[in-house]
Amino acid sequence: MEKLQALRGMADLLPEQTNLWQHIELCIRRHFTRAGISEIRTPLLEPTELFARSIGENTDVVGKEMYTFKDKGERSCTLRPEGTASIVRSAIQNGLLSQGAQKLWYCGPMFRYERPQAGRLRQFHQTGLEFLGFSHPRSDVEAISIAWDLLNDLGVQNLTLQINSLGDSEDRFRFRESLTKWLNEHLEKLDKDSQDRIEKNPLRILDTKDSATKALLKNAPLLNESLSTKSKQRFNEVKYLLEELHIPFQFNPLLVRGLDYYSHTAFEITSDQLGSQSTVCGGGRYDSLVKELGGPDTNAIGWAIGMERIVILLDKLKSIDTHKEQKIYLVNKGKEAEYFALKVTRALRLLDKIVEIDLSQAAFSKQLKRADKSGAKWAIIIGDNEAKEEKVVLKNLRSATEDSTSEKNLALNELLKLFT
């Protein structure tokens, strides 16, 4: 029979790794909470139309990466490939925006049908924030600084923040014209991919990895040259405020993000330790998306962090401290002892202690071995002799020497008092 296994690109998170994930999630929650941002949870499955309209029909995400299928009612459904669209949909549907501006965060799985590689899975996880109803450059910087501080607090090293301004839709239209004109003049010198993209998405050519095209583009018109005075001023203010906060950044005029809804500030935080998928956090302003999805005219900015990519970076550092050294391991053997041990275990847990009970009936030596391996600090040993007198033997597994001076014979109430 064929071995049953997870689908391609779908990863299990094993007990070994969930410690790190919990640590990261805790840190994320703390950072959002302390910034006054509220969590929002939306369905994993949405009408396909939502993503087609928000992300853009011509993007790769919509064009070839979505998990789309028909449900039993013949509705076209899609597993969410990103978080922003769902959140905007939810804010509109639930009238959140009529209650004022919203500061929201989310965390959860996303799905993209791509070939997996380092730092990329078909089911992956993102955490992100969305500020809906904020237009001032301050909100851009607030959003960026939260991401920056979060990543640094997690211990991610060697990060680079790159920013650019895509201007408003008029700026971009103007730029698109001049860029397309220039590209067509140099058509034969472009690589094949870039040639194909001139019609569909010329801005993305700026982001090419083809070195010949890259060199050629040094003479291409630049996006920031097409920006209106107003857009330029806005961008300058963002940069000024980042400097004021001492958040180091690089201006990257070639940074163009892949989803259609971005405008003005676009940014990326990358790491040089990730292989080719180097983006840890990406985001930007999307001032027209809410309206395009049928909501009130609402300025917005948001970003998303790829959780797996953080895990890769943090895995290299190791050593997330757990609370194992506070653990108590219950060694027990014999019928009366086993019953008594269950009671002791629960009594200790009701005092909020971390208690693991051995359920094996193996020899004491075996159980002690497991106790040691489990990382517990204390072993409580109960045999029938102890059970008869309602006593336990308490042993410190982390005392340095081989002597047994740490062993104590205690009545149950004495034990509980000791751990209170």
Add this chain to the structure above:
RNA sequence: GCGGGCGUCGCCAAGUGGUUAAGGCAGCGGCUUGUGGCGCCGCUAUUCGGGGGUUCGAAUCCCCUCGCUCGCCCCA
């Protein structure tokens, strides 16, 4: 969708045509019928991702297929 690399026990891994497929880690059992960390002993792949072929003989050669992985595209 397109390239490159790889598939031998739960994990790491030797073996590259010749009778029984090293070793290490983990696991289990014992030395020690009630006391761990060290040590010692024992057990754990009729089988080399799957299928077909070549051969007296294949984990080793050939073909097909599946899977993993890295990269392209694209993105977090």
